[in-house]
Amino acid sequence: MKLDDFLSTVADSCKKQGPEQTIVLSSRVRIARNVKGYSFPGWAKKQERIRLFENVRPVIESLDEMKSSFSDSMDNLSSLEKQILVERHLISREHAARNSGSGLVLNKDESLCVMINEEDHLRMQLIQPGLQLDAAWKQLDEIDTRLEESLPYAFSRTLGYLTACPTNVGTAIRVSAMLHLPGLVLADQINQVVQAVSKLGMAVRGLYGEGTDALGNIFQVSNQMTLGESEKDIIDRLNKVLKQMIEHEENARASMVEKKPKIVLNQVGRAYGILSNAHSITSKETMNLLSMMRLGNDFGLFSKMRRSLVEELFISTQPAHLQKNVQDKLSAEQRDLIRADFLRGKLRSVSRPSDKFAEVSSADGDDSDPNI
Amino acid sequence: MKLDDFLSTVADSCKKQGPEQTIVLSSRVRIARNVKGYSFPGWAKKQERIRLFENVRPVIESLDEMKSSFSDSMDNLSSLEKQILVERHLISREHAARNSGSGLVLNKDESLCVMINEEDHLRMQLIQPGLQLDAAWKQLDEIDTRLEESLPYAFSRTLGYLTACPTNVGTAIRVSAMLHLPGLVLADQINQVVQAVSKLGMAVRGLYGEGTDALGNIFQVSNQMTLGESEKDIIDRLNKVLKQMIEHEENARASMVEKKPKIVLNQVGRAYGILSNAHSITSKETMNLLSMMRLGNDFGLFSKMRRSLVEELFISTQPAHLQKNVQDKLSAEQRDLIRADFLRGKLRSVSRPSDKFAEVSSADGDDSDPNI
Numbered sequence: 001m002k003l004d005d006f007l008s009t010v011a012d013s014c015k016k017q018g019p020e021q022t023i024v025l026s027s028r029v030r031i032a033r034n035v036k037g038y039s040f041p042g043w044a045k046k047q048e049r050i051r052l053f054e055n056v057r058p059v060i061e062s063l064d065e066m067k068s069s070f071s072d073s074m075d076n077l078s079s080l081e082k083q084i085l086v087e088r089h090l091i092s093r094e095h096a097a098r099n100s101g102s103g104l105v106l107n108k109d110e111s112l113c114v115m116i117n118e119e120d121h122l123r124m125q126l127i128q129p130g131l132q133l134d135a136a137w138k139q140l141d142e143i144d145t146r147l148e149e150s151l152p153y154a155f156s157r158t159l160g161y162l163t164a165c166p167t168n169v170g171t172a173i174r175v176s177a178m179l180h181l182p183g184l185v186l187a188d189q190i191n192q193v194v195q196a197v198s199k200l201g202m203a204v205r206g207l208y209g210e211g212t213d214a215l216g217n218i219f220q221v222s223n224q225m226t227l228g229e230s231e232k233d234i235i236d237r238l239n240k241v242l243k244q245m246i247e248h249e250e251n252a253r254a255s256m257v258e259k260k261p262k263i264v265l266n267q268v269g270r271a272y273g274i275l276s277n278a279h280s281i282t283s284k285e286t287m288n289l290l291s292m293m294r295l296g297n298d299f300g301l302f303s304k305m306r307r308s309l310v311e312e313l314f315i316s317t318q319p320a321h322l323q324k325n326v327q328d329k330l331s332a333e334q335r336d337l338i339r340a341d342f343l344r345g346k347l348r349s350v351s352r353p354s355d356k357f358a359e360v361s362s363a364d365g366d367d368s369d370p371n372i
Numbered sequence: 373m374k375l376d377d378f379l380s381t382v383a384d385s386c387k388k389q390g391p392e393q394t395i396v397l398s399s400r401v402r403i404a405r406n407v408k409g410y411s412f413p414g415w416a417k418k419q420e421r422i423r424l425f426e427n428v429r430p431v432i433e434s435l436d437e438m439k440s441s442f443s444d445s446m447d448n449l450s451s452l453e454k455q456i457l458v459e460r461h462l463i464s465r466e467h468a469a470r471n472s473g474s475g476l477v478l479n480k481d482e483s484l485c486v487m488i489n490e491e492d493h494l495r496m497q498l499i500q501p502g503l504q505l506d507a508a509w510k511q512l513d514e515i516d517t518r519l520e521e522s523l524p525y526a527f528s529r530t531l532g533y534l535t536a537c538p539t540n541v542g543t544a545i546r547v548s549a550m551l552h553l554p555g556l557v558l559a560d561q562i563n564q565v566v567q568a569v570s571k572l573g574m575a576v577r578g579l580y581g582e583g584t585d586a587l588g589n590i591f592q593v594s595n596q597m598t599l600g601e602s603e604k605d606i607i608d609r610l611n612k613v614l615k616q617m618i619e620h621e622e623n624a625r626a627s628m629v630e631k632k633p634k635i636v637l638n639q640v641g642r643a644y645g646i647l648s649n650a651h652s653i654t655s656k657e658t659m660n661l662l663s664m665m666r667l668g669n670d671f672g673l674f675s676k677m678r679r680s681l682v683e684e685l686f687i688s689t690q691p692a693h694l695q696k697n698v699q700d701k702l703s704a705e706q707r708d709l710i711r712a713d714f715l716r717g718k719l720r721s722v723s724r725p726s727d728k729f730a731e732v733s734s735a736d737g738d739d740s741d742p743n744i
Binding site: 262263265266269270272273274275276277278279280337340344352353355 | 649652709716724725
């Protein structure tokens with residue numbers, strides 16, 4: 001399968017929805033593994049890295065989950081393709097900078113991605129829509145068990161899985177969820193919540209991981225510690241924190257609608273007005289306005305819009321996704337024009353938001369959600 | 373006639389259009405006169421001011437132009453009514469603060485307004501739509517001549533008409549035009565033009581006169597000197613300056629459309645998007661966005677919108693005009709909500725602007741203007 005085939009699936013992949021989808025965009029479990037007898041990627045010479053890559057790649061490709069997968073070495077990918085993979089959250093920005101000896105294997109629906117020779121020999125991630133960390137871990141754990149039959153992992157009885165960076169040693173697991181928290185941001189309670197969550201040993205980051213802004217009011221919450229706790233305990237603990245954050249966000253939204261409905265209507269209306277009429281718009285402004293449209297949709301203000309449309313626009317208005325459809329290399333300014341054209345086109349069929357809250361729809365996100 | 377009857381005529385009075393209407397909103401000629409034998413209003417005691425008011429008022433009311441006029445003493449007007457007259461540019465902010473002994477006489481179509489006991493005994497203004505200073509002066513001059521038959525003006529053979537403030541002595545005339553200059557503002561040329569105009573002895577002010585901002589990219593240009601030149605010379609000189617400013621504005625607009633069409637489309641689109649979807653908006657933001665809609669309309673981007681709608685909204689979204697329709701005294705915050713509701717309602721029938729310039733329509737404003 002070609003990378004291009006994956007790249008045209010944003011709309012489809014955004015239609016997949018899971019529990020608590022109103023607030024939880026996605027759940028992700030990532031584990032790091034290294035293969036005995038090979039230096040860590042940061043120490044290995046190029047030839048050794050290539051040897052590891054060629055040894056490991058067919059094993060991963062042979063997994064049932066990797067039927068019709070995309071698999072390649074990083075040096076075969078253009079920088080545009082790499083950037084698109086980053087914008088889709090499939091590879092890290094660091095991995096995008098790597099070349100021969102590094103690569104990836106990606107399954108058909110983009111839920112499973114294995115980076116080879118990133119910081120560790122293997123970085124495997126499983127993403128599911130909504131809040132389903134347990135399910136994601138169950139799947140990834142099975143895959144890991146099957147891989148372990150063919151690959152001798154670097155493992156210590158006392159420390160657990162060995163990793164290039166000591167912060168990952170032990171379970172080498174990172175579980176995270178992507179939360180949309182416009183209510184807490186509008187109510188000016190987000191800093192309080194982030195601080196409380198940090199004290200519970202969780203890291204809160206922006207949309208594109210460490211050191212990035214919470215564009216679009218999207219926050220990534222993940223475990224900090226990988227040592228001294230089982231995977232299940234780590235996931236249980238994160239689940240508890242996430243449930244609390246969801247509750248806080250729901251309360252903030254309900255309180256906004258009750259006490260300051262005009263502020264919500266104003267933000268949602270302006271977001272719609274600008275996104276559907278601008279002729280130049282930056283990625284940052286787009287994300288923040290899309291966040292307000294998503295919130296408005298959660299409140300039932302857009303009668304016929306699917307929530308997945310907003311999710312699709314979050315991704316497809318990113319720089320590399322815009323560049324993909326155009327021959328010439330675009331400057332940032334040109335991208336802002338094309339982004340605005342693209343948004344006006346996509347939103348043409350979306351009617352202006354309602355002037356009133358029909359009913360206070362609380363976050364449900366289960367299968368009865370009309371937005372699915 | 374009651375003041376309320378005048379107050380419901382914004383839409384009608386905005387439909388009147390004149391030459392160069394695209395850029396020149398209105399032309400205004402104002403003269404100051406004082407009556408012999410009475411102290412200037414600032415020196416006169418209350419009784420003397422009342423005597424002057426009662427003496428002069430019937431003379432003005434008897435003018436043919438003042439049939440079905442509105443006439444009253446300032447102390448009979450509520451502060452809301454006074455504020456509405458200020459927002460309509462019919463009386464000065466200073467006059468609105470005055471009480472018994474001061475008053476106004478206003479003709480039916482609001483083109484002629486005489487303030488009694490403002491800074492001078494009489495301040496008469498004649499306003500015409502578009503650029504027609506000569507016509508306005510001709511009308512006002514005739515009225516002045518007829519008044520002079522009944523009122524002995526304070527006049528000096530060497531100085532001319534005597535006025536309370538020496539800056540008005542001589543012709544005591546102030547001629548001005550209200551210009552909409554979004555092209556020069558967008559092209560960042562406005563400061564240059566304002567400086568050049570100032571050097572030619574003209575004053576450039578904001579929408580509500582001295583010391584006010586150029587909200588909505590509207591600038592008021594007027595003569596500074598009243599002494600040593602005839603009225604005709606003053607008007608000729610201002611006309612020349614205005615013609616040049618109009619040309620500069622036209623050039624700036626043409627150049628924007630040619631070189632930076634997306635900037636114009638972006639500003640116009642965003643203005644429309646925000647004005648027709650916001651649920652809270654300040655007067656200042658409203659003015660600036662309406663300015664962009666007016667520009668878009670001049671460029672033919674709004675297929676069916678009348679220009680007078682924008683002009684009407686400039687006035688009717690002002691604080692006192694909004695307050696007029698509501699029982700309770702509104703806070704600024706409440707006004708922002710009502711303003712937004714009002715704008716959404718008014719713009720419901722206006723379709724989103726075109727994505728392209730059909731043709732570069734230069735400023736004409738004559739009778740063949742489709743906007744009239």
